[in-house]
Amino acid sequence: MTQHAAPTLPLDELAAVFGPRLSTAADELDRVARDQSRYQPEGRPAAAVFPESTDEVSQALAWAHRHGVTVSVRGAGTGLSGGAAGYPGGLVISLERLNRIVGIDAVNRLAVVQAGVINSDLDEAARGHGLFFPPDPASARISTVGGNIATNAGGLRCLNHGVTRDSVAALTVVLADGRVVHTGARTRKNVVGLDLTSLFVGSEGTLGVITEAKVRLKPVPEGAAQTFRAGFRTVEDAGRAVTAIVNGEYLPEVLELLDAHSVQVIEAFHPSGLPVDGQALLIGQFTGRHALQAAQSVAALCRSFGAADVLIGEGDSLLEARRLANPALSAHGLRVSCDVGVPVGELAAVFRGIDEIAQRTGRMISVVAHAGDGNLHPTVDAEDTPEGHAAAEKVIDEITRLALSLGGTITGEHGIGKVKQHELSWQLDEPTRAAQLAVKAALDPAGILTPGRSL
């Protein structure tokens, strides 16, 4: 580890602002320097601060700017791409104490929250007003609203409610030099100047530190949710059914797919009677007044695409298997390794292509997908050795190029961070990357904010 920068930094200036909320303890620094990706930071940060206000974030950034210190920004550290990982000798700004729900305006369906509020805490507070917070990443119970916004996180409910960007009305952001900007408005429509709100959403810590957000809430639908599960002989058949469903009369709230291997791993992890005879499972949910009618209609559609076992159940129970996918794959020693997207009409083609890659490379590839969005998380079996990982990475690269060849994207919801940066040029041409870097340089000319990642 290289820590050469640390001893010369005037940490006393930070200590004067943060007192005990400045940390230089090795164990604490190691904790806040990691996210949940496979990226290993190359050295220990010099310090971490835990601000409790926008002004404190501003002071921390002004300090870093003055002294040319590299900064990483952290919500709950649940990122899967290394975007929040610490820099050797750098400053970690952790927003975990910026965790106040400032207010909920039920009439205008807006919540004002600090960046470190946990997603499910906001959702719960909103439900007290008959509203909910649509963004629903798998990590919702532990991840923060700010992290959600900084990565434009996806999740299970995007099909009907859009991505996180669609739920953000306004932001308070501290720029790299400590200046505070206020973007957006409380109104539904606002065309004043450039849409800096959308620009900061998904910028992965490269343009500024989001400290507060006004987010849009939606009314909780009436009645019980209705969930269906359909088993298909092949994942390609399931893909064809998904394409038909999203172009049909009833758009589900959730439409998830588990291939046969994922189903087997989940059933082994937590037996619940899933079919382990090689079926791919499609799981969808409807809410609102006509949920049952919709679920029955889509169940029939699934049968017409060859589904055999089709169940409908009230509430969330049939969705539990999907929510267990990540822990089950992790327990199996597998990491969610890939986050490609394709236009939904290409689902059958991408599954066919992934199967060909698996056959050709002799690798087991399992796929969990936000199928309605065309967003796939293929996981490649890997021996836990450097060579094993490197070989799996090559397979992931092949899957990524396959998705691109079908008009897709290299990342649907996890972001670029450090892990996917080598793939950027596969999707973006040189002038487009240059434009992104020019915008970055305009807002962070000294390049202290999450440099060398995401763009």
Place this chain on the structure above:
Amino acid sequence: MTQHAAPTLPLDELAAVFGPRLSTAADELDRVARDQSRYQPEGRPAAAVFPESTDEVSQALAWAHRHGVTVSVRGAGTGLSGGAAGYPGGLVISLERLNRIVGIDAVNRLAVVQAGVINSDLDEAARGHGLFFPPDPASARISTVGGNIATNAGGLRCLNHGVTRDSVAALTVVLADGRVVHTGARTRKNVVGLDLTSLFVGSEGTLGVITEAKVRLKPVPEGAAQTFRAGFRTVEDAGRAVTAIVNGEYLPEVLELLDAHSVQVIEAFHPSGLPVDGQALLIGQFTGRHALQAAQSVAALCRSFGAADVLIGEGDSLLEARRLANPALSAHGLRVSCDVGVPVGELAAVFRGIDEIAQRTGRMISVVAHAGDGNLHPTVDAEDTPEGHAAAEKVIDEITRLALSLGGTITGEHGIGKVKQHELSWQLDEPTRAAQLAVKAALDPAGILTPGRSL
């Protein structure tokens, strides 16, 4: 008029590219130098070009960049804020010939269109596939998709379908120096780098020239639309009803409000039996399978807020009055002068405040509103003299500050352009404006693209 720059420009270089599609004719230049706002260009542009491809736009911009020529960009010139107005001695890039619908991908609900395609032409083409293009500005039959995107235009259908930004998946944009960038993706979810797509949407020609777009389409709802019209004794009562409707069970596709003065002007322009006894009219539309049930439910809600005359009709006929508002006000010598927004819960308060301003200033103010969005278009009666206009402008400034005091915005859908630039600092603080200008400078360092407007 100042035309001093024109004679020295090497227009022959442009002529070599554009041939007869380069114009220096005074009448043509006067035509393409104006939009539909009250802004009068300060002099005649030197030339206009009518490109038919992204490459030709690139060549025009490279030429302008090389010679430091100021550029304005024009779709159909329907803007209301002067954003597309020509610059004295400048170059007008008119995209009216870039008008090809490149393709419609019905399965993935995407259309690829050149910027100069007329909105209603795209919509009609989409309907051939059972789909429609949600953005619906009042100008849809004459305005272009590119202009729509460049201004993030609103219209009647935003309440349910969002603003134009929500319908844009990807863009081809020519930067000020002629480089071509490609933003976005064909997938629903895409988090690759910064969201330049959203940044260019609504940038009003300041960051680049949008030449092609991939836009999202939606399925045409089943069955006939159902429209309701409710008359309220006061516009404040109508405002309270709107707040209740948008927080109720059925969200209308359209929810428009006409105050008593607007109703009288429209009825005088085109008699159709509208009540002219001082009622404010709320007009809403539902589509889809449960449209009638929804319209009946909301009609009952209107009655509970004091509405007397409540009608329900199939199709669009009850909406016709709303669509006549702009021509009727224009025929009356009135310009749509203002485009403020408030959070929808403040509708009654903003109407009360506008009434107070009218009383205090002795001015007649009429209001047409996209009420469901909280987006108001107040029009101030003005004598057609410089003094009369100046006095009306002062009243508009008062209305604008009123909207801001209620947590609103100075423009909901018309954009800043030139007309509203003096209001910018009322809404945006200095660091936020500086950040916008920094982004502008990053993408257009020479400042040739629509300078001195919008930001």
